Amino acid sequence: MYGSLAGWRAYAAARGDNAPTAANDGTATAALVRGSDMIRLRYVANLLPGYGVDFVPAGSDLPLVEEGAYIAASLELANPGFFSKTYTAAEQKVLTEVKGIKWTVTGEAAGTYSAMPVSTLIEALFAPYIFDRDAAGFMFQALGSNA
Secondary structure, three states: OOOOHHHHHHHHHHOOOOHHHHOOHHHHHHHHHHHHHHHHHHOHHHEOOOOOOOOOOOOOOOOHHHHHHHHHHHHHHHOOOHHHOOOOHHHHEEEEEOOOOEEEEOOOOOOOOOOOOOOHHHHHHHHHHEOOOOOOOHHHOOOOOOO
């Protein structure tokens, strides 16, 4: 688990969100664990070299990973299981025509994380510090003697 229950409650309270404080310790801890799991699996696994779990971006007072976990935990507390949804291909499209029954794909339907729920705030937080697994040549970044 990234961060602490006390740290998350202070982070949320500073932003006008008292939900982590209002929740009992068991419920809040479970949300923080689920939020941390999502950050670990989606973002920490893709951090660029030189950016570890203790990296603190300029202008921030918290490690990147800890802040991300707090944001994710708030989403998990409000909607348990938010980041662990099971999707089918049918759920990734929208009905756009009724008479001819036409479905249109919404968003990017291909890629490593295309069926994973996304927080735009977390995406923006991590964008400068992670690899794009779907970028051309992603798996070739470690080749060579100077890798």
